[in-house]
Amino acid sequence: MLGLLRLLALLTGDPQADRAVPPTGFTARLTLFTAGAMAFLAVFALALSLATGRLADRWSAELARTSTLRISAPADQMAAQTAAAVKVLETTPGVASARPLTDDEQKALLEPWFGPDLPVETLPIPRLIEIVEDGDGYDAAGLRARLQAEVPGAVLDDHTRWREPLVAAANRLRMLGFSAIVLIAASTAAMITLAAQAALAANAQVIKVMRLVGARDTYIAGAFVRRFTLRALTGAAVGTLAGIVAILLLPRADAAGGFLTGLGFQGTGWLWPLVIPPLAAVTAFFATRAAALRTLREQS
């Protein structure tokens, strides 16, 4: 809180102090470029985090709401066992609906692996029953016990073994995105610290004169901090804008595109990139302030 108040005071600070430090082209350009490039990358890292977050939530929700019953039985018993299984499922609390897939639906599922001409009806393919759960879901262990007794060829797949690694992978991708943002912020701080130190070293004479006339360290540092904070804010704003434009230019999400074309922002998620420029400014503020005060201590 104190830091934010300082930041606000700084941005509305003493223009006369600002004038005391001469414009430094090299560090100005370095800070602008660094802040812009890092903000551009941060937009993508943010988009990655949000997209993987959405993916994890969707996979988790969709897979948690459905399960599959697979019935393997001799051909002459297949219909009877399927009907028995459906009967069991319909009387199971937590099951909203149970529907055997048609031959065409099963063929469509196998088509990516075996091609479109697969004679499903001539092959001993298990019958699949799609189970849709209601709000509370069902007792998987109890259902398995009932099926074992009444439909010996039935195997219940509640998608747990698929869902957990997928959701874990998506969550790790989300963490990777957030880690990238943290690394970007740290790199920004490091680059701005170096630029600030270079500016302080280049202005040793200015600092000497200001000290001679009674300037306190906070006054001298303030002149540098204000300049670097505004540069970082400007550079990050440009970088963020460029990042948003780049995201907008990505191909639209479609069924075939999968995850990569879904990279981007949705709804209020578009507001998140707006956080990046102020975050860059806050990072620059603290990085420059720490560097300036440390350098001033060392120079005395």
Place this chain on the structure above:
Amino acid sequence: MAKVLHPFAGFRPATVIETPRFFGQNTQTGTKGTSVIELENVAYSYGGGELFSELNLTLAPGSFHFLTGPSGAGKTTLLKLCYGELIATSGQVRLFGADARAMDRDGIAMARQRIGVVHQDCQFLDHLPLAENVALPLSVAGRLSEAAGNLGDLLAWVGLSEQAAQLPPQLSGGERQRAALARAVIMSPDVIIADEPTGNIDWEMSQRLLTLLVELNRMGKAVLVATHDMNLIRAAKAQVQARVLRLKGRRLQAAGADL
């Protein structure tokens, strides 16, 4: 308000102007009747060797001191001790009654706002016009708005009105020295410390600077000037009661007429 002769009466058309209004406006008190700067048994070592030791000096309000001595004797170091740029190896330096060693960095900075310093190699912010350089102490102290109106008077007093908009590199040596003096006094400091202020200028300009220092001293400012220029000292002693101190053999001695 007291009227004084323009210090550059022989240089510019003779005129009578008011003393710049800000002189005497320094509201900080606590030094009246006591020393503004006091060194007690001070020693300073540098590079493993002792530059001087057992050094005692008291600058009282309204006093005028010259500091002489051979090159390398430590005159500049002694001045730096007086405005807190260096800390004594041993002994005590008191700035306005406070032990410099015990002062934090902000405390030293605040003390410097009460000490006007003029160096031989006058250092300015070369990207700012002269007027802004002279006003820099006001800006640093957050008093720019309240005292900015006096800036014109001060520049006129040191004869630099026409150079107000020029950048420091465009100024001559004498103009830089006068600008440095103007910057040193704009805060109406209690003490003025000058290190070889006439080292780079001719005799005529030295006389003008001396006149300025004498005028400031008559306004109650303590003045300490380090110089090799014995003619300058003689000229000053003709105008003001000045003590001459000599730094030699690691000790500070009374010199010349003060012996």
